[in-house]
Amino acid sequence: MKRVLCAVLTAIAGLSAVAGTATAAPGPRAACPDDKPGYVRCLTSYKPAVRGLADVPSGWGASDLAAAYRLPAGAGADTVVAISIAYDAPNLESDLNTYRAQFGLPACTTANGCFRKVNQRGDAGPLPAFEIGWAIESTLDVSMVSAACPACRILVVEADDPRLDNMAATEETAVRLGAKVVSNSYGARETGAAIALGKSYVHEGATIVAASGDNGFTAASFPAVLSSVVAVGGTTLARDEGSPRGWSETVWQGSGSACSAYVAKPRWQKDKNCGKRTVADVAAVAETLALYSTDVGGWITVDGTSASAPFVAGLYGRTGHLGKPGDLYGRTGFFDVVTGNNDPRLDGAKCGGDYLCVAKPGYDAPTGLGTPDGLTAF
Template sequence: MRTTPPNSPTPSGRRLRLGRIGSALLGTATLVLAGLGTAAHASAATPATAKATPSSKVTWAATPCATPKHKGDLACNSLRVTGGLTAFQKHQAQADGITPKAADASTPSGYGPSDLQDAYGLTDAAASNGSGRTIAIVDAYDDPNAAADLAKYRSYYGLPSCTTSNGCFKKVSQTGSTTSLPTADSGWAEEESLDLDMASAVCPQCNILLVEAKSASMANLGTAVNEAVKLGAKFVSNSYGGGESSSDTSYDSSYFNHPGVAITVSAGDEGYGAEYPAASKYVTAVGGTALSTSSTSRGWTEKVWNTSSTEGTGSGCSAYDAKPSWQTDTGCSKRAIADTSAVADPATGVSVYDSYGVTAGWYTFGGTSASSPIIAGVYALAGTPGSSDYPSEYIYNAAGTSALNDVTSGSNGTCSAGASYLCTAKSGYDGPTGWGTPEGTDAFTG
């Protein structure tokens, strides 16, 4: 249960993210997967002997960084699959007639780079665009195995090498130091692996800068955002959030007002309700979908990610941030969340390689922590933003065109009848998915 209404701050100025956390403590979430379509988008399945069963369940739990260490800290927006067959595995079984083992860390069990590129019309762009552009990933605490795990992911999927030695990958603290790094943390290490792998999957030619804040406070994470921009990143992904507060407008000007930089932020994993910094008018707020193969001409279908009343993509109306000029929806007088979206449902999750604090191996992750770096990667494929631009506006300029996949089904909670679009998908703009998901890069360039 939420301890406060979706848009209300705690007395300390930050709403604690207890909805999903409490659910994780009581037990992992479960979801019965429906049968998937017949389009083939994946590589060979893991050898096995039994046929797939449509009723196979997926279970997952919030990663440890979803529980803030200190009062007022922000939480990561990621969930890790712990059992059952994912959508990827079920599709493999349907395509190949064999069932991979569930919850087996020896092989990938979620969508890989080719799946994501195909689903979002990025295959050609990913092969040729992004060289010389830097995506920054901002997270808290240190992942000592970040470089090695990234190398494992990229090698497995045949992506170009991205290492410290070849200049593609760089890890720094919030002050820019490569040697004086924060304390290591296994929960945030999982988050960092997810973010690095998703940026790689979508923009394999891009350089990657990992900026590690010394804690998950807004002040330290915001300082890390500023450092990322100072070091030249034009694309900055942030997979964390918390409740809004009256201080958010000052955080806007201190940390997120960077014209000419595409800053993406996860919309949250607790269902309907606004989070910060997704509520900042200077960022691109990224919602989450469930992504499945289908027999349509696109080959994929999406709906709003929603598991329960306390788990699903975030959306809503900010209590404090002013509405940017390019947002024209009438049910919210202030900033509406989200702007765009991408896959986030753990049952239709993405493959990630991680080795710090867990058994080294392959895991499937979900949460809007996956969708934020995916969209940062799309911006990077699209090109460097104009020096005075706030790139979220690009999406609104492309509204209603074939450059976006309009998501029209699903909801993430209950909202007022006069503004039902803030929690329910519909044709055109809606809160949970924004203007839709990418179909190529045209909606992400000026």
């Protein structure tokens, strides 16, 4: 919480310039404090809004993502996509609809049946306490689902707090209430205690998606490490007018990748240098996303695989197809990301230049099979 408060105070300090004059935005700040044993943390960093910069969006918006990933025209299926999150975001519905209106997406409200928010038991109230960092995360989740699937109905299930068991409870509730896809933009270091809760992330009637983490090549992140979960890494997106696609992607430096210490190698993973489950499976943009948040003053930019995971969840929702991680392997429909690494040392030496932390043609751990080229793979 101290980190979040410092971020907000930094933004306020920036307002000392003459009214109406833009000031330089501070660097990214982690939305959530570091996790502690038995808890997860949200995987978002953001640049606080400053006067002169908060009234209009900057960063990639829904229309940019539709173009970059060649999404077809039309809104897609009306699948229920759930967001598993901790704490309450009181402004969530209104902020979501500010985002949707900005990018020409239809309204998604409680009144029209598109939006629903419940506690971890599935009740409309009482809702948990407000926590600003998790509220930013929640707003990012619903916005990215919207960007991928404008017609999807959104169910937000709010845990009392980010304890592992409470987050697992939101998975059960989401599926019980009809979610066909569940997005998880949080993580904790893989441990035996976390893995013991893995059964909550296995549902025959739903696709479970999770962010791979924001700390680069390191220990595996739960729940992304589970073999029942589609693990989503992150990329840096750029315009590339000279290419047939018109866009290019490299590994986002923070994109989580890992070789599990606990989860057995799934039969559908064929990479050679990890004897157990390798993270990630696929990837999507994770840097400089536009987001509207009342809690921090308006339009901001955010980074993190917290953006990548709900975007991929939205693609599953858009097709209406259920899927497991193994279904993706061997399919076409991906842009192969072949440049960049997620070694915290920036040179790929931590993994010896190996595919576990360096992008390579074909499968590599930071970006998995690649990023979405339309909806074919989903």
